[in-house]
Amino acid sequence: MNAKTPSKLEKIMAAGHFGVTSECGPPRGSDPDVIRKKGELLKGYVDAVNVTDNQTSVVRTSSLAACIHLKLIGLEPVLQMVTRDRNRIALQSDILGAASFDIHNMLCLSGDHQSFGDNPQGQNVHDLDSMQLIQTVRKMRDEGKFLGGDEIKRPPKMFVGAAENPFADPFEIRAIRLGKKVEAGAEFIQTQCIYNLDKFEEWVRQARDRGLTEKVFIMAGITPLKSVGMAKYMKNRVPGMDVPDDVVKRMADTPKEKQAEEGVKICIETIQRLKECKGVSGFHIMAIEWEEKVPDIVKEAGLYPRPQVD
Amino acid sequence: MIRSITQQKPIEEIEQLLEGTGRVFIIGCGTCVTLTQTGGMAQVEAMKNLLSEKGKVVTGMTVVPVACDNLTADILKEFQGPLKQADAILIMTCAFGVQTIARQLQRFVVPALNTMCIGKETGAGEFNEVCKQCGTCIIGETGGICPVTACHKGLVNGPCGGTNEGKCEIDSNKDCAWTMIYNRLKDLDRIDAMRKYQKPRNHLGEPSPGKFRIPA
Numbered sequence: 001m002n003a004k005t006p007s008k009l010e011k012i013m014a015a016g017h018f019g020v021t022s023e024c025g026p027p028r029g030s031d032p033d034v035i036r037k038k039g040e041l042l043k044g045y046v047d048a049v050n051v052t053d054n055q056t057s058v059v060r061t062s063s064l065a066a067c068i069h070l071k072l073i074g075l076e077p078v079l080q081m082v083t084r085d086r087n088r089i090a091l092q093s094d095i096l097g098a099a100s101f102d103i104h105n106m107l108c109l110s111g112d113h114q115s116f117g118d119n120p121q122g123q124n125v126h127d128l129d130s131m132q133l134i135q136t137v138r139k140m141r142d143e144g145k146f147l148g149g150d151e152i153k154r155p156p157k158m159f160v161g162a163a164e165n166p167f168a169d170p171f172e173i174r175a176i177r178l179g180k181k182v183e184a185g186a187e188f189i190q191t192q193c194i195y196n197l198d199k200f201e202e203w204v205r206q207a208r209d210r211g212l213t214e215k216v217f218i219m220a221g222i223t224p225l226k227s228v229g230m231a232k233y234m235k236n237r238v239p240g241m242d243v244p245d246d247v248v249k250r251m252a253d254t255p256k257e258k259q260a261e262e263g264v265k266i267c268i269e270t271i272q273r274l275k276e277c278k279g280v281s282g283f284h285i286m287a288i289e290w291e292e293k294v295p296d297i298v299k300e301a302g303l304y305p306r307p308q309v310d
Numbered sequence: 311m312i313r314s315i316t317q318q319k320p321i322e323e324i325e326q327l328l329e330g331t332g333r334v335f336i337i338g339c340g341t342c343v344t345l346t347q348t349g350g351m352a353q354v355e356a357m358k359n360l361l362s363e364k365g366k367v368v369t370g371m372t373v374v375p376v377a378c379d380n381l382t383a384d385i386l387k388e389f390q391g392p393l394k395q396a397d398a399i400l401i402m403t404c405a406f407g408v409q410t411i412a413r414q415l416q417r418f419v420v421p422a423l424n425t426m427c428i429g430k431e432t433g434a435g436e437f438n439e440v441c442k443q444c445g446t447c448i449i450g451e452t453g454g455i456c457p458v459t460a461c462h463k464g465l466v467n468g469p470c471g472g473t474n475e476g477k478c479e480i481d482s483n484k485d486c487a488w489t490m491i492y493n494r495l496k497d498l499d500r501i502d503a504m505r506k507y508q509k510p511r512n513h514l515g516e517p518s519p520g521k522f523r524i525p526a
Contacts, residue, residue, distance in 0.1 A: 088510060113462055129467050
């Protein structure tokens with residue numbers, strides 16, 4: 001696959017290297033230092049940083065504003081956009097806004113339901129869904145046209161991504177859905193956190209059989225577990241999350257003060273094993289409020305130093 | 311048959327809406343709200359007792375056969391006296407009934423119910439929304455199951471990542487629309503329909519408020 005945009009993330013994966021991304025959740029306030037501090041921790045260890053868009057439907061500093069803060073300190077942001085809060089006019093407008101700051105990566109999502117957040121009585125929009133958002137931004141980039149058909153002066157140059165959950169049921173839908181997202185124009189996929197490696201590898205195999213891994217960069221989602229409590233929470237409380245019993249047991253069998261270390265170890269083993277999985281093009285390391293661990297994980301997983309591309 | 315699905319407002323809200331009124335006439339309906347037990351004879355009588363306890367004078371009450379029908383005005387003529395005596399008419403029907411009666415009588419009306427959705431009784435005492443009246447029906451490609459209505463996000467291009475053993479992530483009492491669609495299409499051997507990209511909806515199909523005239 002050849003790079004079609006100025007995105008560094010795209011160039012790295014197109015050159016055959018594993019891409020590495022991480023995540024930065026904007027603060028529940030307007031202090032830009034929170035964003036900059038998180039960014040500084042990741043600098044040099046990842047190719048791009050996803051900025052979440054009001055994740056779990058809780059109001060935070062906007063993804064676009066936080067992306068700009070990261071860009072200004074020399075990081076490459078991935079603008080996450082959910083279709084929950086904005087209609088097609090606002091979405092296209094924000095895409096242009098991001099492009100005006102030369103933000104070159106975007107992740108298209110539907111977004112968590114508002115009932116999970118701090119404004120559960122709010123109205124969701126979903127004027128477009130994630131599939132239609134993917135197609136919209138590809139049309140804006142490739143045809144230089146708005147959804148309505150009018151011409152765009154200086155079209156956006158976005159490397160377009162989407163999310164997939166290989167573990168949600170029914171399992172047979174997942175590969176069909178991935179195919180549909182690729183068809184709509186997704187160029188990279190960041191997956192749900194992986195703890196069940198067998199099931200994930202089976203999903204990649206299905207994607208490979210359908211020729212999808214030739215058309216899309218799959219970035220495996222990795223989240224280090226901090227404690228056995230977190231493992232149990234992820235297993236029982238987060239819909240669509242698959243944490244096998246042996247992972248929970250491994251954490252439970254570790255003394256409390258060593259659990260965080262064990263979680264990082266599991267995460268590094270996961271990356272090592274998935275590096276061998278044909279069709280995996282990179283890793284998306286989501287260390288939730290634990291960004292300081294990302295450099296160690298990247299180094300110990302043999303993903304450091306990051307490749308340089310022009 | 312499709313039904314208007316309603317829920318009684320909190321009594322505090324009803325009291326607040328009736329503030330400043332002393333005499334009240336209560337109207338229920340013999341159709342949807344009788345089925346959902348929100349505005350049938352039993353609920354109208356219970357409301358009468360409750361309002362009496364709270365010091366209101368109930369000048370009369372009735373349960374009309376179909377509140378949203380044009381004939382409702384004629385039926386209510388029988389109650390001209392007690393209606394005239396009332397400061398407010400408390401209507402225990404869906405919003406269609408309330409609007410019909412307000413237009414016909416040109417009187418101060420207070421709705422006692424909230425109208426939730428257009429639904430169908432799918433089991434004894436259980437009602438499910440069936441149609442959002444979006445004006446751009448796609449159920450020909452989704453096995454006759456409407457994702458615009460049945461999916462909490464109204465997603466038309468397949469499930470989100472939160473489907474949980476066939477249930478919706480936000481409510482384990484509700485089936486995941488896309489799991490139902492998948493199962494139906496699989497039974498029909500039409501799973502290919504799930505691969506079709508559904509374009510952004512045309513909200514101009516029938517901009518709200520909807521209006522329709524039979525073409526001449």
